[in-house]
Amino acid sequence: MTRLKVGVAGAGVFGNYHAQKAAASARADLVGIFDVDLSRARKLADTFGTKGYSDYAEFLGLCDAVVIAVPAIWHEKLARQAIEAHCHVLVEKPLALTRVGARDLADEAAARGRILQVGHQERFVAMAMGVLAIEETPLLIESVRSGPPTPGGRAGDVSVIWDLMIHDLDLAAMMLGREFTHVEATGRKVHSAHIDEAEAVFDYASGGQAKLRASRAAEFRERTMRVVYPSGEIDIDFLTRRLKNTTPYEVRVDIATDLPDPLGAADEGFYAACLGLARSPVPAHGAVAAVAMAEAAEAKALAGAPAK
CATH class of the missing domain: 3.40.50.720 (NAD(P)-binding Rossmann-like Domain)
Structure with missing residues (x-):
């Protein structure tokens, strides 16, 4: 064929x-x-x-x-x-x-x-930037992914954890390992029947931690990631293409030539x-970890989410 x-x-x-x-x-x-x-x-x-x-x-x-x-x-x-x-x-x-x-x-x-x-x-983006090539295991990942409600309520069948945070959960699994040992999460319903704003903190068997925030009810778009390594920090604003890098590793934010699509x-x-x-x-087996993390965060967030 x-x-x-x-x-x-x-x-x-x-x-x-x-x-x-x-x-x-x-x-x-x-x-x-x-x-x-x-x-x-x-x-x-x-x-x-x-x-x-x-x-x-x-x-x-x-x-x-x-x-x-x-x-x-x-x-x-x-x-x-x-x-x-x-x-x-x-x-x-x-x-x-x-x-x-x-x-x-x-x-x-x-x-x-x-x-x-x-x-x-998002894996392709992180790879092109050089983030996934770093062999050091992060001590901490902090990610924010938020924006206003989408026209027509796209992805309104699930919470923001499955809609937006899932991207950062997958990247966290790639960088910190697929085994998490503890999770705390909170959430809030704003304009849908599901959680529209959520925060989650995961501890991993590798010793690292991920602090993730996602919203589809924000006034403006925000997409940032801060990664702390033993050797330094990488701080990225994906919208403004601002990069601060104190690690010895090469990381780029302008990847349009290498990854236009x-x-x-x-x-x-x-x-x-x-x-x-x-x-x-x-491959699918490598994506199961993000699902497991999302499921755990959703359960924690729902347990404490106030009524709409």
């Missing part, structure tokens, strides 16, 4: 993005768009000269590989059905909403010899893995 028959499940914003990548790829043929709303599926499919489907089983029958870009509450179910239909799967984050579900999906894909990749594009890089990595040309850049 030299080209991959790719279908996109979900005709929303991210489904559109992934469809664009498949349609433009030399390694993929976009064979269809699935959505529970057939008119939405057809509308997006028409843009790329392909066909829309509302029957998921029929859609899966056309595909070698499926990109799942539906609301998070449906990730696990649709990914499982695709794997059982012998499709490779790229699922947007989070992989699932429970550690058990995520682990089971990863195990099932491996047992069937299918690629299961998770859409943690993180989503495209992730999708191309997925296609290559499906075709046997490379390993998946974000």
